[in-house]
Amino acid sequence: MIRRILMATALGSLALSAAACNTVKGAGEDIESVGQAGDDAIN
Template sequence: MTKKILLALGITSMTLTAAACNTVRGAGSDLQSAANTVDDAT
């Protein structure tokens, strides 16, 4: 029973970590795109 709980917690934490990385990467891309737009406008 304990192994099943630990396995579920491990899978959940890995999933959340992967989702957070994708979110941060997406935010970085958005900021870079905005910076490029400002550079092109000036």
């Protein structure tokens, strides 16, 4: 029983960390595109 709980917790943590990584990557790309648009507007 404890082994199943630990396995479920580990899999849940893995799924959440993968989703968070994708979210941070997407936010970084958004910030980069805003910076590029500002640079294009200045030039």
